[in-house]
Amino acid sequence: SQQGEEDPQALSIQEGENATMNCSYKTSINNLQWYRQNSGRGLVHLILIRSNEREKHSGRLRVTLDTSKKSSSLLITASRAADTASYFCATDKGYSTLTFGKGTMLLVSP
């Protein structure tokens, strides 16, 4: 069953704008991760935030985690056409596997 649910399902913006994607989940987690999938490719790990962290930055990426609301957001600042991809959140509940959401498709137009 899906643990994380991303919102929106699709997002279309112009280059230079910021893109925000949200993820909600249902049960307690150890950490939450975001992955990126370019068209026709495999998923690539972007960033991980632990359950005791509230915010984390990596380059143009900013991730927040609110464990009381069981939600996370991924912000991509100053987006580029090359950021066009699907973005997935994945939750780690302390077992050996990750559970992925269905993803947000991001289109960045030049």
Place this chain on the structure above:
Amino acid sequence: DAGVIQSPRHEVTEMGQEVTLRCKPISGHDYLFWYRQTMMRGLELLIYFNNNVPIDDSGMPEDRFSAKMPNASFSTLKIQPSEPRDSAVYFCASRAPRQGENTIYFGEGSWLTVV
């Protein structure tokens, strides 16, 4: 370092035929996962191995699906007989020995079309 290597990248087969997908995990990784991705169901975990031993195969849809990992550097996912509803992208992924963070590395996928 080479990533997770999957073959074939694309396969088109007729209903009823046997399909074998292959995976070479990243060297030193002791967890191997098989996922299936479709538009309708998203990314589903089919089965995973730890140290070549199947740990959880509850995601395998039917007895037509089987997976093996004869050694640390090779795994197969077999579908026999294949059906059109098996059309999907099948991903193999691997993970390093558990050290507190559970980051998974994916292959490029095997795109299966059953006609």
